[in-house]
Amino acid sequence: MDNFKKFSSDLTAYGFFWIFISSLLAVGAYLLCSRVFKLNDLFSLLATTVIALLLSVGVAKLLVMAVSEPFKAIWQALWQLTESAGNVPTPQPDKLTHGRELAMSMIKQMYQLGGTQAASAVVTTAASQAVPAPAAQNTQLLEVMPLPVFALDENDMVQSINQLAADYAGRPREEIIGKSINDVLQLSFQTNDTLETWLASAKASSVMANSSWDRVRMQVADKGLKQFDLIARYAKGNTTGYDTLLGIFDHTERYSNEDGKTSYVALAVHELRTPLTVLRGYIEVFEDELDSKLTPELRDFMHKMSASAQALTAFVSNILNVARVDENQLTLSLHEANWNELLPEFAKDLELRAKVRGKTLELDIQPNLPAVAVDKVSIYEVISNLVDNAIKYSGTSAKIILHSAVGKDGNVETVVQDYGVGIPEGAMRYLFTKYYRSHRNKGSISGSGLGLYLVKAIVTAHGGNVWVNSKEDEGSSFGFSVVPYTSVAAELKDPANANIERQAHGWIKNHSMYRR
Amino acid sequence: MDNDQHSTPINQNGLKVLCVEDEFFISELYDRALRKAGYDVTNALNGNDGLELAKTDQYDIILLDLMVPGMTGIEILKVLSDETKTPKIHSKIIITTNLVQDDAARQEIESHADGYIIKADITPKELVAFLEKLR
Numbered sequence: 107m108d109n110f111k112k113f114s115s116d117l118t119a120y121g122f123f124w125i126f127i128s129s130l131l132a133v134g135a136y137l138l139c140s141r142v143f144k145l146n147d148l149f150s151l152l153a154t155t156v157i158a159l160l161l162s163v164g165v166a167k168l169l170v171m172a173v174s175e176p177f178k179a180i181w182q183a184l185w186q187l188t189e190s191a192g193n194v195p196t197p198q199p200d201k202l203t204h205g206r207e208l209a210m211s212m213i214k215q216m217y218q219l220g221g222t223q224a225a226s227a228v229v230t231t232a233a234s235q236a237v238p239a240p241a242a243q244n245t246q247l248l249e250v251m252p253l254p255v256f257a258l259d260e261n262d263m264v265q266s267i268n269q270l271a272a273d274y275a276g277r278p279r280e281e282i283i284g285k286s287i288n289d290v291l292q293l294s295f296q297t298n299d300t301l302e303t304w305l306a307s308a309k310a311s312s313v314m315a316n317s318s319w320d321r322v323r324m325q326v327a328d329k330g331l332k333q334f335d336l337i338a339r340y341a342k343g344n345t346t347g348y349d350t351l352l353g354i355f356d357h358t359e360r361y362s363n364e365d366g367k368t369s370y371v372a373l374a375v376h377e378l379r380t381p382l383t384v385l386r387g388y389i390e391v392f393e394d395e396l397d398s399k400l401t402p403e404l405r406d407f408m409h410k411m412s413a414s415a416q417a418l419t420a421f422v423s424n425i426l427n428v429a430r431v432d433e434n435q436l437t438l439s440l441h442e443a444n445w446n447e448l449l450p451e452f453a454k455d456l457e458l459r460a461k462v463r464g465k466t467l468e469l470d471i472q473p474n475l476p477a478v479a480v481d482k483v484s485i486y487e488v489i490s491n492l493v494d495n496a497i498k499y500s501g502t503s504a505k506i507i508l509h510s511a512v513g514k515d516g517n518v519e520t521v522v523q524d525y526g527v528g529i530p531e532g533a534m535r536y537l538f539t540k541y542y543r544s545h546r547n548k549g550s551i552s553g554s555g556l557g558l559y560l561v562k563a564i565v566t567a568h569g570g571n572v573w574v575n576s577k578e579d580e581g582s583s584f585g586f587s588v589v590p591y592t593s594v595a596a597e598l599k600d601p602a603n604a605n606i607e608r609q610a611h612g613w614i615k616n617h618s619m620y621r622r
Numbered sequence: 623m624d625n626d627q628h629s630t631p632i633n634q635n636g637l638k639v640l641c642v643e644d645e646f647f648i649s650e651l652y653d654r655a656l657r658k659a660g661y662d663v664t665n666a667l668n669g670n671d672g673l674e675l676a677k678t679d680q681y682d683i684i685l686l687d688l689m690v691p692g693m694t695g696i697e698i699l700k701v702l703s704d705e706t707k708t709p710k711i712h713s714k715i716i717i718t719t720n721l722v723q724d725d726a727a728r729q730e731i732e733s734h735a736d737g738y739i740i741k742a743d744i745t746p747k748e749l750v751a752f753l754e755k756l757r
Contacts, residue, residue, distance in 0.1 A: 331724075371722075372721075372722035373722075375720075375722050376689075376720050376721055376722055378742075379720035379740070379741065379742035380645060380648075380720050380741075380742075382742045383645075383648055383720060383741040383742045384645070384647040384648060384651070386742070386745050387647070387648065387651035387652075387655075387745060387746050388647075388651065390745040390746060390747055391651070391654070391746075394747070419742050419743065422742065423743075426722060435724055435725070437725040
């Protein structure tokens with residue numbers, strides 16, 4: 107309402123000023139004609155009338171402009187909110203001399219009512235406007251947008267942002283402006299098509315480009331994980347001074363509700379883990395303190411009990427990790443590790459499970475392998491799943507071998523080899539699919555069909571590959587590779603990133619520092 | 623016989639452990655394994671007792687379950703790491719839990735603790751080995 111009053115009084119003063127001036131000019135013109143040029147009254151009146159007419163037209167035009175300019179801006183804004191904006195230019199309320207506050211507040215209101223969908227149209231049209239205007243004036247335009255907006259120059263440096271964007275990023279403007287967008291926002295995308303790669307390709311190949319991404323993630327200090335849709339508009343050498351505009355549509359609540367589906371898995375896993383902890387604990391006491399007192403048969407039973415509790419623990423972890431992979435919540439933290447030490451450690455842990463099934467686990471590891479970059483917990487699950495499979499499918503053959511050596515590409519390859527039933531050729535290509543179980547084994551060998559799916563997800567997130575070789579009735583070998591630590595150590599430009607984080611199933615960090 | 627073992631540990635190592643754990647079976651197992659390894663163990667079955675005991679700062683190690691009745695482990699951790707509420711204690715705090723957490727929540731908790739253990743993944747003996755490494 108205050109803006110309206112201000113506009114009214116502004117107009118009154120403006121109208122009063124011009125009408126007063128024009129009246130004075132008319133009187134002046136009459137006096138000039140009659141006194142200075144000594145014209146008779148009729149001529150003087152006629153000349154004065156002509157001058158008054160011209161003045162009135164000018165004043166009327168001025169007044170109409172003063173009233174209609176704010177209306178025009180509001181009208182433009184209204185059109186921007188409709189789908190068919192066509193050639194209607196973006197309103198520039200900041201340039202108005204009269205009613206600027208009124209127009210800006212009304213446009214802001216309209217954009218808010220129009221919702222974020224329409225605002226995206228505004229973002230893109232604003233970027234494409236060919237209205238020559240210094241960048242500073244556009245700041246006010248960003249400010250009226252009802253969503254966080256970042257404006258970048260041709261080098262992806264943040265030139266300008268609105269208050270909403272500063273709030274969303276949880277940092278003051280000064281800390282954002284002038285920095286590279288990739289440093290300011292630590293974005294994670296679902297696919298390799300990240301903002302950074304898109305911008306690079308847009309710059310290389312197009313003058314104008316638009317893109318949008320669903321479910322982008324960003325960790326904000328003190329505010330936790332934000333999830334949103336991101337839109338971007340690139341226009342080369344744009345006269346607004348901004349080459350790229352980014353808009354954020356926050357959906358943190360909706361997306362995290364959807365992620366909540368994992369919570370029942372989480373609940374089940376918690377409830378399963380407690381009795382498992384207890385079982386494994388008491389079994390361990392028995393193993394320690396009864397071992398020497400038991401008959402060989404009872405000792406064998408005890409080992410079977412222990413191995414089964416271990417296998418159940420591994421299965422519970424599988425369920426949880428598959429849920430995490432599916433919800434893009436499995437995060438790996440890569441560290442430097444000595445594979446020559448780690449692999450025997452893992453094998454020792456799996457030995458009992460092999461032993462109670464009558465299998466022996468042999469190691470064939472090339473000495474002095476290069477240090478690898480792995481997430482210890484997750485890579486253990488890879489090996490545990492592959493060895494469990496080898497135990498299950500090795501039939502009457504007892505031997506399982508864990509080979510490890512440096513591959514042709516310099517990656518460290520590990521292969522779990524069994525001499526069992528093998529895999530029918532038709533089943534090979536489905537092996538790493540979730541829930542897939544070969545028909546031939548379905549009836550005879552129990553399994554969830556989750557193991558290899560998880561193996562692939564974890565290894566891929568490590569930057570490695572999985573493969574399989576098999577011949578029916580001769581056995582199978584499942585292999586995977588992990589990268590040497592030296593190849594990712596270079597990513598640690600910043601000592602603050604003491605470990606490298608990877609997310610399984612394709613959450614890709616935007617910044618190249620995290621990618622290979 | 624069990625009691626004898628409790629009162630006369632074989633090699634007392636002089637280290638005191640507070641175990642905040644509501645599941646009695648787990649508490650019993652940890653207590654037994656730690657005593658056998660020479661630790662002096664105190665058990666707290668709920669969060670409020672756990673916090674009161676922790677505040678006395680007489681423990682070298684605190685094993686803290688996140689899901690205990692009364693005050694949760696997370697709340698205890700917050701009080702203990704907030705120096706305006708509690709004078710700084712020297713105890714090393716190890717989170718022991720079976721809770722499934724997202725990575726952000728876990729990292730937040732880990733930043734206030736000296737260790738984080740999934741109970742189902744380790745046996746009592748492995749817990750002892752972990753504490754030995756910590757020293």
